[in-house]
Amino acid sequence: VGEPKESDFRLVEEAVPTPGAGQMLLRTLWLSLDPYMRGRMNAGKSYAPPVGIGDVMVGGTVTKVVASNLPGFAPGDIVEGRTGWQDYAVSDGVGLRKVDPSLGPLSTAVGVLGMPGMTAYTGLLNIGQPKPGETVVVAAASGAVGSVVGQIAKIKGCRAVGIAGGPQKCGYLTKELGFDAAIDYKNEDVGKALRQHCPNGVNLYFDNVGGDLLDVVLAQLARFARVVICGAISQYNTTTGIKGPSNYLSLLINSARMEGFIVFNYASRYGEAAREMAGWMAAGKLKSKEDIVEGFHTFPETLLKLFRGENFGKLMLKLAD
Ligand SMILES: NC(=O)c1ccc[n+]([C@@H]2O[C@H](COP(=O)([O-])OP(=O)(O)OC[C@H]3O[C@@H](n4cnc5c(N)ncnc54)[C@H](OP(=O)(O)O)[C@@H]3O)[C@@H](O)[C@H]2O)c1
Numbered sequence: 001v002g003e004p005k006e007s008d009f010r011l012v013e014e015a016v017p018t019p020g021a022g023q024m025l026l027r028t029l030w031l032s033l034d035p036y037m038r039g040r041m042n043a044g045k046s047y048a049p050p051v052g053i054g055d056v057m058v059g060g061t062v063t064k065v066v067a068s069n070l071p072g073f074a075p076g077d078i079v080e081g082r083t084g085w086q087d088y089a090v091s092d093g094v095g096l097r098k099v100d101p102s103l104g105p106l107s108t109a110v111g112v113l114g115m116p117g118m119t120a121y122t123g124l125l126n127i128g129q130p131k132p133g134e135t136v137v138v139a140a141a142s143g144a145v146g147s148v149v150g151q152i153a154k155i156k157g158c159r160a161v162g163i164a165g166g167p168q169k170c171g172y173l174t175k176e177l178g179f180d181a182a183i184d185y186k187n188e189d190v191g192k193a194l195r196q197h198c199p200n201g202v203n204l205y206f207d208n209v210g211g212d213l214l215d216v217v218l219a220q221l222a223r224f225a226r227v228v229i230c231g232a233i234s235q236y237n238t239t240t241g242i243k244g245p246s247n248y249l250s251l252l253i254n255s256a257r258m259e260g261f262i263v264f265n266y267a268s269r270y271g272e273a274a275r276e277m278a279g280w281m282a283a284g285k286l287k288s289k290e291d292i293v294e295g296f297h298t299f300p301e302t303l304l305k306l307f308r309g310e311n312f313g314k315l316m317l318k319l320a321d
Contacts, residue, residue: 003237003307004041004300011296017090024070026063026079031317032110034060034144035306038236049261057085057232060110062099064320073098079104080109085296087319097270101276111314112148112281112288113274115263119230120148121273122266124206125156127228127259132157134203136224137194139213140233141182142169142289144314148277149206150179158204161197163190163213165309172312177287185213194220201225201254209234211243218247221254229260232296237307289313 019025039053040058051058061084065077070093073079080162081096083089099109111117125146130136136153140146141162150160150173159180162173170182175217181197183190190213194202210232218227234255235242249257280286291313293302298317305311 002239002314004038004303006300007039009299011299016088019067019069019090021069023090024068024073025066026061026081026091027066028061028063028083028087028089028319029078029321030062030107030110031085032060032115032118032318033303033306033315033317035231035233037303038307040264047264058082059084060087060115060200062106062109063089078106080114081313085299086278087296090093098312103274104281107290107316108288108316110146110316111258111290113277116289116314117148117277118151118266118270118273119263120145120206121277122263122269123230123261124135124149124152124204125230128206128226129263130156130158130204133159135159135161135198135200136204136206137161137163137198137202137217138206138208139163139185139217140231141173141179141206142312143208145205145230147173147177147207147289147313148286151177151280153204154178155285157199157281161163161194161202163209169312172289190216191219198222204228206230207232211235215245215247218250220246221250221256223254223256225254225256226259227251231259233307291315292318294318 017191039046043050046142062080063083065073068074078099079096080099104113130153136158138146138149141150150162153160162179162182163185164170167187170184173182174278183193202220202225203222204226205217206228208231211234277286291311300302306315
């Protein structure tokens with residue numbers, strides 16, 4: 001209930017396990033910290049089951065194979081998967097994919113070339129369907145997903161307008177990532193700024209935040225707009241119930257569409273997307289920023305950075321070289 005706190009977690013030490021037949025032992029190098037983790041701490045129905053009391057907390061990882069009794073995996077291989085908040089994991093390989101180190105630094109396998117990057121790519125292109133010349137607005141724009149959404153929008157010939165908290169993040173969007181405009185929702189009237197930066201309305205809104213911000217953007221939609229519901233980070237720690245949009249009739253007035261999605265729906269397209277995005281990175285069209293924290297002992301304060309806007313870029317823990 002509410003914000004995660006230290007007493008919700010236990011740090012347990014035990015012997016490193018030995019892999020059995022058909023298994024391998026993995027050493028965690030990088031652990032991704034993501035807003036969805038908060039959802040896994042709730043009882044109740046979601047798109048994935050919650051973590052049980054006493055279970056290892058879920059989490060996306062980049063790991064190195066230490067020992068293997070599993071055909072196709074050899075010591076030294078780098079794999080990406082969801083082996084959770086632990087230094088070592090035994091795996092039968094299900095749900096893991098080998099990382100191609102030639103595509104980028106290993107950490108990008110849980111960042112721009114991993115789940116958050118895939119979220120931006122598939123959500124924007126499949127659900128949002130941007131067309132050249134359109135105005136794309138994205139919230140939490142300096143973060144792991146949002147920063148990639150805005151840059152892909154630019155690659156596709158759109159105008160990109162980012163909403164982020166504070167002048168430093170807004171400056172990063174326009175000066176380093178090539179966004180056409182940035183709106184500091186903590187210090188500006190967002191409705192007024194949207195009217196200024198999107199004079200013909202918002203053709204595509206990629207929502208990572210929900211709550212009041214969603215309502216403000218709904219009021220500025222253009223005809224036939226698409227609203228992509230990717231996340232609602234402003235609502236994940238609520239103790240008073242999720243706040244839904246009251247401006248939803250804007251969808252009717254503008255013949256607009258609002259649609260949610262889960263990145264895993266597009267798992268079959270990850271390889272293709274990662275290769276295309278790696279190409280954009282090599283060409284200097286796609287940049288990524290990582291916010292790296294070292295070691296387990298920083299939990300859960302590090303996770304809370306996401307909900308306080310204290311991360312600047314993709315938040316991840318470094319556990320080993
Ligand atoms: N649908 C899917 O499959 C899928 C997959 C991955 C992620 N997501 C969603 O995508 C969103 C972004 O995730 P991410 O990993 O890229 O995180 P992120 O943007 O790197 O970090 C979260 C950011 O959210 C902003 N934020 C936090 N509380 C806020 C509030 N109350 N109001 C406005 N902004 C707030 C903060 O930025 P500021 O400093 O700018 O406020 C914070 O830095 C989340 O909603 C997440 O659940 C969905």
